[in-house]
Amino acid sequence: MIEKTIIKLKKLIKKNNLDGYVIPKNDAYFSEYAKPDRLKSISNFSGSAGYAIIFQKKNYLFVDPRYTLQADIESGKIFNIIEIPKFSPKDIFDNSKKKLIIGFDPQVFTSFSIKRNFGKKFNLVPIKQNLVDKIIKTKNTKFVNSFYQLNKKITGESVKSKIERLFEILKKEKINNIFISAPENVAWLLNLRGRDNPNSPIPNCKLILSKNRKAYFFSCPKKITKIKKNRELQNLEFSKYSDFEKIIKKLNGKNFCIDKMTCSVANENIIKKNFKIKSENDPIYYLKSIKNKTEIQNMIETHIIDGVALTKFIYWIKNINKNQITEIKAQKKLESLRKLNKKYLFPSFNTIAGTESNGAIIHYRANKNTNRIIKKDHIFLCDSGGQYKYGTTDVTRTICFSKQKNSLKDKYTRVLKGHVSVALTNLNKFNTGKKIDYMARKHLKEVGLDYGHGTGHGVGFFLNVHEGPQSISKHNSIKLKEGMILSNEPGYYKKGKYGIRIENLVFIKRDNNELKFENLTLAPLEIDLINLSQLNKKEKDYLFNYHLNIYSKLSKFLNKKERKWLANFLTF
Numbered sequence: 071m072i073e074k075t076i077i078k079l080k081k082l083i084k085k086n087n088l089d090g091y092v093i094p095k096n097d098a099y100f101s102e103y104a105k106p107d108r109l110k111s112i113s114n115f116s117g118s119a120g121y122a123i124i125f126q127k128k129n130y131l132f133v134d135p136r137y138t139l140q141a142d143i144e145s146g147k148i149f150n151i152i153e154i155p156k157f158s159p160k161d162i163f164d165n166s167k168k169k170l171i172i173g174f175d176p177q178v179f180t181s182f183s184i185k186r187n188f189g190k191k192f193n194l195v196p197i198k199q200n201l202v203d204k205i206i207k208t209k210n211t212k213f214v215n216s217f218y219q220l221n222k223k224i225t226g227e228s229v230k231s232k233i234e235r236l237f238e239i240l241k242k243e244k245i246n247n248i249f250i251s252a253p254e255n256v257a258w259l260l261n262l263r264g265r266d267n268p269n270s271p272i273p274n275c276k277l278i279l280s281k282n283r284k285a286y287f288f289s290c291p292k293k294i295t296k297i298k299k300n301r302e303l304q305n306l307e308f309s310k311y312s313d314f315e316k317i318i319k320k321l322n323g324k325n326f327c328i329d330k331m332t333c334s335v336a337n338e339n340i341i342k343k344n345f346k347i348k349s350e351n352d353p354i355y356y357l358k359s360i361k362n363k364t365e366i367q368n369m370i371e372t373h374i375i376d377g378v379a380l381t382k383f384i385y386w387i388k389n390i391n392k393n394q395i396t397e398i399k400a401q402k403k404l405e406s407l408r409k410l411n412k413k414y415l416f417p418s419f420n421t422i423a424g425t426e427s428n429g430a431i432i433h434y435r436a437n438k439n440t441n442r443i444i445k446k447d448h449i450f451l452c453d454s455g456g457q458y459k460y461g462t463t464d465v466t467r468t469i470c471f472s473k474q475k476n477s478l479k480d481k482y483t484r485v486l487k488g489h490v491s492v493a494l495t496n497l498n499k500f501n502t503g504k505k506i507d508y509m510a511r512k513h514l515k516e517v518g519l520d521y522g523h524g525t526g527h528g529v530g531f532f533l534n535v536h537e538g539p540q541s542i543s544k545h546n547s548i549k550l551k552e553g554m555i556l557s558n559e560p561g562y563y564k565k566g567k568y569g570i571r572i573e574n575l576v577f578i579k580r581d582n583n584e585l586k587f588e589n590l591t592l593a594p595l596e597i598d599l600i601n602l603s604q605l606n607k608k609e610k611d612y613l614f615n616y617h618l619n620i621y622s623k624l625s626k627f628l629n630k631k632e633r634k635w636l637a638n639f640l641t642f
Contacts (some may be wrong), residue, residue: 072114073148079112079124088173091201092194094419098177099253099274100332103267108202113145115530117433121187122149123159123172130162130335135522136432139565143431143493160189167191175200176335182350184335196335212256215265216293217273219300219608220532224460225261227365229302232259232357236279239353246323248352249341250277252332254533255354256287260303263532269419270534271457278317315340327352355539358530360553365531366577369555369590372461373575375414377620378593378627379407379456380465382596386634387450388471395444397423397436400452408456418455418462418535425450429468429569432523432561446471449478451569460532464557465574465591466573470598482561482570483598486511489572490609492525492542497578497585503546503556510542510560515593519562526557529575552580555590592620597642614640 083091093112097104102118109115113122113131117140120133131149133141152162163170164262169192174184176196184194222228240248250256254270256277257263257271264273275289287294287306297303304480309317318340324600326341333341341347361369362429383404385397401423409416424434425444434440444450448471455464468482488510500506503526510525511579526542529535540548550556559573574591594617602610625633 072112075112075205076129076148079139079201080126081126082201082204083127083173086173086197086201087171088195088197089170090125091173091197092121092179093202094178094183095119096178098334099266100178100251100304100334101253101267101270101272101274102534105266105268106206108200108206109243111206112202113149113355115141115145115149116435117141120154124628132158132160138522139595154187156188158189160191162185171195173197173201174335176339178407179335180330180333181335181338182348213385216295217275217289217297218264219303220261220263220460222261224368224411225531226278226362229260232261232374233279235357235502236353237283239357240281240327243327243349244325245327245348246281246325247314247321247345248278248279248327249329249333249337250354251329251334251337252352252354254291254530254537255329255358257533258358258530259354260306262297265344267459268416270530271415271532271536276311278321279323281323284350288314290570318344321345329355349528358533359528359537359540360551361555361577362553366553366555369461369531369575369577372413372458372624373590373592375411375458376408376456376463376465378625379404379410380395380467380593381620381624381628381636382407382466382632384469385635387444387469389635393445394594396441397428397444398438398441399424400444400450400465401436401454404452404454413459415459417459418457418464422451422453422466424452424569426568427566430563430565430567432563432569434569444471446490449474449568449570451571453571453573455535457532462529462532462535463591464529464535464573464575465593466559466561466571467569467593467596468570468572468599469596470585471606474599476601478568479601480517480604481514481519482596483601483604484519484576485518485560485562485570485572486595486600487513487527487604487609489558489574490612492558493587493589494608494612495587497550497581497587501542501549501585503542503548504544504551506542507544507546510558514560514562521563523560523561525560529555531555550578551583552578552585554578556587558587589616589619592623594620594636594639597639600642602642 095109100305117137123130129149132152132154138153155206171193173195253272253274258276262273263271266274285306286309288311291551325348326345327349329352401421425448428434450469476637492508507525524543528537528540530537540554555577565570576587579588
């Protein structure tokens with residue numbers, strides 16, 4: 071099927087006098103969960119990031135280290151897998167004798183991504199109609215969900231207040247107009263939610279704010295019926311995407327702020343015809359990264375609900391007959407436990423439930439072809455999360471069911487030591503993700519080991535589970551501030567054998583003058599994989615206090631057997 075699709079695409083490439091054609095993962099909204107997923111349709115690659123270039127003789131799939139193994143399994147037969155950022159197209163084709171002509175869809179690429187990946191070795195030609203869409207007919211999904219607005223009691227801040235804070239920044243930077251092209255940023259600013267994404271309560275929409283406080287809201291007309299009546303949104307002019315250029319032309323001022331990460335080439339070119347681009351950084355990313363007290367409290371309450379489901383799940387899977395449980399069955403069981411609470415809505419991402427070698431695939435997704443029975447001698451990695459009213463969760467636990475080799479316990483304990491090092495970070499001293507990332511890897515690097523992903527990502531409040539600009543990674547220098555939420559998830563993966571990852575969500579709390587991480591996630595860690603002799607007193611105390619906190623907050627929601635089992639974590 072894929073091979074036939076690629077043959078058809080190559081015919082179109084030739085017809086358009088192109089050397090190649092590039093297909094990204096994202097759609098026109100640049101969301102993590104693309105609809106339609108053109109990259110998967112031509113490559114079978116199911117990861118959340120990457121892009122392909124199709125030439126007449128060769129096909130290339132570019133993915134980051136999280137997905138190299140997965141890409142090789144899913145697409146390796148028909149694609150050359152290239153790891154980014156080690157290599158980019160400009161590196162691969164550096165010796166090319168001629169300037170290659172590559173077609174692209176200007177609605178799904180940004181100028182920033184083109185400059186970063188292609189350089190001057192290529193002549194990139196915009197093709198108005200996406201070539202993949204000419205081959206594959208995407209199904210028209212029925213209209214189901216309209217947009218809705220959250221009130222101030224839930225968000226902790228009114229729309230008016232948020233807009234005023236945004237305009238203060240724009241005024242300071244002498245910016246007249248801003249195009250907010252990232253739907254999650256529009257959602258935060260206007261306290262809107264929707265269901266245009268499978269794992270996020272995101273309404274697909276875009277917004278222009280002008281210096282005279284005029285606001286132009288772009289979306290599907292069918293989805294805005296409810297919000298049109300909202301008092302806080304009455305100043306919005308609801309517009310069709312086809313009116314974008316007409317609206318740009320009637321705006322005043324000299325300059326614009328756009329978002330280099332999500333403003334398409336097509337929209338940027340329209341703006342450039344009429345205005346100067348003064349900034350390419352949407353300030354909303356930073357504004358929404360700092361959660362207020364209401365958002366934090368909602369997240370705390372959400373994690374208690376999620377913690378009950380997680381704890382019940384861990385007890386269940388450790389005590390049930392393993393010969394009956396597959397990865398998919400385990401995944402469904404966890405989902406069913408989350409559904410017991412009425413506030414649960416849907417997963418915050420597709421669950422990663424991998425046993426044995428499947429656990430070594432960082433973003434593994436179980437399917438009917440890969441689904442394995444979880445055996446007693448296996449270790450099982452489960453990375454999952456939920457969207458609740460009102461909060462977002464993301465947690466990973468590595469679970470065992472029998473005594474394991476000391477060599478494996480050594481790896482788990484080193485990952486755990488890294489996890490605890492992050493949790494106990496003095497944020498007054500180590501105030502960037504770059505500085506903290508080193509501590510997470512230190513204990514693995516002592517024996518020449520590492521992992522191919524960041525240590526932590528930002529998390530939204532009832533929005534995307536992956537959110538910037540903050541992260542705990544080798545290259546992130548954003549200063550961490552009170553109110554930010556991040557994941558803490560070091561790992562280790564032995565190809566063909568197993569995977570280890572320990573993940574909690576944390577928020578940054580001020581205690582007197584000291585900034586520190588406070589755990590949100592409430593789920594017991596796998597004590598049967600810990601080599602206690604490798605832990606110091608500070609680390610042991612952390613584990614005791616962490617499990618004591620879990621017991622004090624969750625025990626009343628557990629049955630007698632579950633409570634007794636959980637109490638054991640206080641005495642190991």
